[in-house]
Amino acid sequence: MPLNILFAARPERWAEYETPLRAAFDKAGLGDYTLSMDIPPEDVDYIVYAPNSPVQDFTPYTRTKGVLNLWAGVEQITGNETLTQPLARMVDDGLERGMVEWVTGHTLRYHLGMDAHLFGQDGVWRKGAPPLAKDRPVTILGLGALGRACAETLAHLGFPVTGWSRSQKDVPGVTCLSGDDGLRRALASAQILVLLVPYTPQTENLIDADALDTMPAGAFIINPGRGPLIDDDALLARLDDGHIAHATLDVFRTEPLPADHPYWAHPKVTVTPHIASDTRADTAAEVIAENIRRGEAGEPLLHLVDRDLGY
Structure with a gap:
């Protein structure tokens, strides 16, 4: 069964991230996968996520094995009580x-x-x-x-x-x-x-x-x-x-x-207008791909968030 990977971020980010993500997934040997912004929630295995995404209710994502944040900061989502899936922050x-x-x-x-x-x-x-x-x-x-x-x-x-x-x-x-x-x-x-x-x-x-x-x-x-x-x-x-x-x-x-x-x-x-650093699509894609590879191999995800500490 192919992996279903939902890209849940603002639409303008799709053009920036699609090619680097596909290249990183292929390099990581993920095999058969679907990467899309439109996958039925019950079929999603992993969510590549930005906190300003329209996705705010994680209850329907019953099959999801990990929410992989594109940002280093997670304070906007750690309090979301519907988010019970493993959450990884971005460290790249x-x-x-x-x-x-x-x-x-x-x-x-x-x-x-x-x-x-x-x-x-x-x-x-x-x-x-x-x-x-x-x-x-x-x-x-x-x-x-x-x-x-x-x-x-x-x-x-x-x-x-x-x-x-x-x-x-x-x-x-x-x-x-x-x-x-x-x-x-x-x-x-x-x-x-x-x-x-x-x-x-x-x-x-x-x-x-x-x-x-x-x-x-x-x-x-x-x-x-x-x-x-x-x-x-x-x-x-x-x-x-x-x-x-x-x-x-x-x-x-x-x-x-x-x-x-x-x-x-x-x-x-x-x-300065929040420019000190930003997630770079090419390097972030490699982190996302490695975490999905680890998840599929039964290995612990990298950079998991401690919900009690908030980071």
């Missing part, structure tokens, strides 16, 4: 490398003080070189696949990197902390702070007024993780009083960011 090399490049670029921008030279051409000859990387502590909150990759890259460049996660991790060359006390220690040294923790009820407003006050004066914040990790009013207050020097924000509670939001006009905020 393209997503990871894109995040590493974006985070490294903005970290170096802050470290080198590039904005002063890009936007401060006022005829004043200001001498003074930036410190070396070894004298610029960076903290990364979140040591999953993306956080770990960013931490390893920045440590390789010579930055003293502290990583914090909910459960204790071990990353060579990185000071790894966990727990509430560990979070305060991680924040206290963060001249540059990168937010890559998943969004859960426990991490909402993780960066509140108290967290901001714990950071060194003149610190920088980079958020490519999730918008609700930051208490927006608290951040704006600390930007206004100078305790936080600047923030680069790629994610927001409401997206697109409303045109009247104070972040747009704030001189100490850089807004």
